[in-house]
Amino acid sequence: MRSPRRRLTALTSVAAGMTLTLTACGGGSIAEETEANEERAAEFGDCGDINMAINPWVGYEASAYVVGHVAEETLGCKVTYKDLKEDVAWQGFGTGDVDVVIEDWGHPDLEKKFFAEQGDGSAMDGGPNGNVGVIGWYVPPWLAEEHPEVLDWENLNDFAEEFATSETGDKGQFLGADPSYVQFDEAIISNLGLDFEVVFSGSEAASITAFQQAEKNKEFLIGYFYEPQWLFAELPLAKVALPPFEEGCQDDPAEVDCDYPETVLKKILSTSWVEEGGPGVELVQNFEWTNEDQNQVAKYISEDGMSPEDAAALWVEENPDKVEAWLPQ
């Protein structure tokens, strides 16, 4: 062991050195910023808290952070973002952990548990957020270009062998999605008599990686995907035509033999939070934008690598008129 005395000297000199640096450098004072914050808070009045669930996809994140940015910067609310899957997020309405789910793709089962009609009433429908979801079967762009026939379901069987992988043997592989998403692909395949087998990717990241690699290496791939999604900016997947959706054709999960319907995406809000009221509640209730708007912000995040906060701030700055319409009157 080295001599403790040398240690002492070393430490003392470090201390002395530090004190010197400090006096020299100074820098911004925290006390001043604190005062500024206090003044600002007093000026805004009390907007209250917004607990915003962040479901794990970029489009959702775009919507959530734009609303959150306006709430914080214009109304002075305190916004807390919580990374949660849908199911866990809905559980949080009743406990006060979650106030807002900004983009919901339809969860009849959760509505039954948490809406007033049949469940405990902790959550309520907050109206559409303006986005329209398109779910369906997609193939990478190179495949759509080279073999446009695959874009019609009736020709899929001709290519079944090409779509086969180590997981499916002779059958074609259909890449199922993240289990969070509503999907009837097994039923569609069997009811349309397709020679395919579903392999569940298990996560959105796995699906995206599979599509990216398939495009890069010109490999056959067909799978479940959806719009609006940031990936389309980089990789415009092509949608395969299934028998068109008709009212009622997806009611019995085992009998589905048609395409997915367009989904009007909506906001889900905590009932008790809405009852409390305030400018934050009004803002969230007024919020509505288009798929293009969301894609723009999603592109900032995914392609340009901006943080969600910065991406939202940029869009808000570029679109003052749209934001104006959401503000409480």
Next chain:
Amino acid sequence: MSTLAPPRPGAARPDKSPPVEVKRWVPSSRWAWALGVVVLWVVIWALTKGNDTLALAGRERTGVHDALAEFRDSVIASRADNPLIQLTYEIGSWFTSVVDWLQRMVSVENFPRPVPEIGWLGVTAVAVWIGLAVAGWRIALLVAASFLSFGIFGYWSDAVDLLIVTFVAVAIAVLVGMPLAVLMGTGNRAVNAVMTTILDVFQTIPTFVFLAPIALFFGIGASGAVVATLLYALPPIIRVAGHGIRTVSATTIEATDSAGQTRWQRLTKVQLPMARKTIVVGLNQTTLAALSMATIAAFVDGPGLGQPVLDFLKTVNVGGAFVPGALIVVIAVMLDRTTTAASEYGERAARGGVDRKRRRIMLAVAGVPVLVCLYLSRTYSWAAEFGDSTWGPRLADAVNEFFGWFTDTFRDLTQGFKDAISTVLLNPLESLLAESPWWLAAGALLLLAFVLGGFRAAVPTLVCVAGLLYFGLWNHAMITLTMTLVGTVLVMALALVFGVWMARSPKVDLALRPLLDAGQTIPPFVYLIPVLALFGPTRFTAIVAGVVYAAPVAIKLVADGVKAVSPTTLEATRSTGSTTWQEVTKVQLPMARGSLVLAANQGLLYVLAMAVIGGLVGAGGLGYDVVLGFARSEEWGFGAAAGLSIVLLGIMVDRIARGAAQKTSR
């Protein structure tokens, strides 16, 4: 060097009571018998293939699944007035407020202050001082470098949050765990057996499976994160500390007992101090287990570095996820080396190897700059908040570039490898396990358990098989078992090659150890994307993820086992002029047989522990079922049943491997 991972029930777990006298009905060549069972299995399989496989159609669910789902629904429906849930929520909100307070102190802004009460400079100074106090200069430097790296790479708050959750959970784990450890260390054999079984079950539960029920009872965010972390981190300290207390030499206890001490005196003056070193090992394991769980807790909005890792997964940004992932490794290494060094330092101090007076003066003097730093970090922005730095993004870009190149270069090769292993190993084995009628597979597993491990393996296997049938996921369990077995084969292949190499060359050992540590502690989400790019969403991707996680443990065990072969024996072989190959295969490996079996056992359990992660990358089986249950409320019961099935599968393979190991080492 200690192993950087939560321990799992293993064959050489030292706390096993001495082997009970078993009637030695052991066929002299057990492996030949086992082979016979397999041959018989294959023959019957060929005749009955595809019948009674108990495969569930797409959305088919059993009554048990519905009952589990109903249980969950009733918990949610009654949460407003159920006293138990009121209590757990109360506990949960207490944890939330503790974590929240700590965060405002050191990691997030404490409004109206634009920064925490204590900024980075102050926090780092205090941490360094603690490192100095408990473990000396070198560790203090390591701590300083670690804390600075959090800020330099742009994840100060997340890294400190992760430390907060880990420490709160570990503190409670120690408070709750030590009395239990004492109970285990001083209780009779029955107490010991019951507790060991409970701990085994707990340690086999995959991290993911913890989350859904805990979020249900304790709420989301910091509360859920702390509770999940606490429960996951509790077993190692109970187990290891209990073992330490139990193994204090009987002669010492007798000697001091004769001096007329009370039981309390015996505990506090003899048993605890003498078990001190083992207790610290337990603390070390508990801390690292806590760290890995606290990362996964990001799935229920637990604060910490897990959050940015998952964030980057949304945009499949490997490099982005790598940076926070690597910082988790930094934290793991820092905590591991600190606790280990602290125990050595404490040992030396206890033996009088440290001049206490000098040390006190030194620490007091070192306290002065700490106070200065604290003051600065409360006053000036530069000392409170890290400025933006480009190190993080630059590292992320470099990593992305590397993986892009790597994938493009080796993808054909890896795809071919995947296809080969799938055809040669995976598909035939899966066909045998999952396409056998259930009674055949179950019967064969039971027979194998009996042949390899006697009644001590066969009885738990019977219980587990019955449990698997009860939970209604037999077919998926067999698919998962297949992947686990193939993964273990690959793990052992790696372990043999690298383990022997490390044992024979200290340089290789030195170079590989840190990589192995990193492989064990980096969250799998970081490397899932490159592995996906190389192998596609397949069962093999899941196996590779399991192998990355499991190989380090197995490699270390084999290396240590081979190293322990007595040098005299080696000298003797060398003098007879045998080649290196002969030396390895005829002497070193056979003599390290015990370690090999142990490595296989640990490999199995570690690969199985990754089953759920496999569900995220296209593996199907029980892993996917758990993910499904976690993601969709109507499938909660199904997911819970799958989680329980993984536990049963884990206990079963562990008991069989353990039984085999005990007989082999005899």
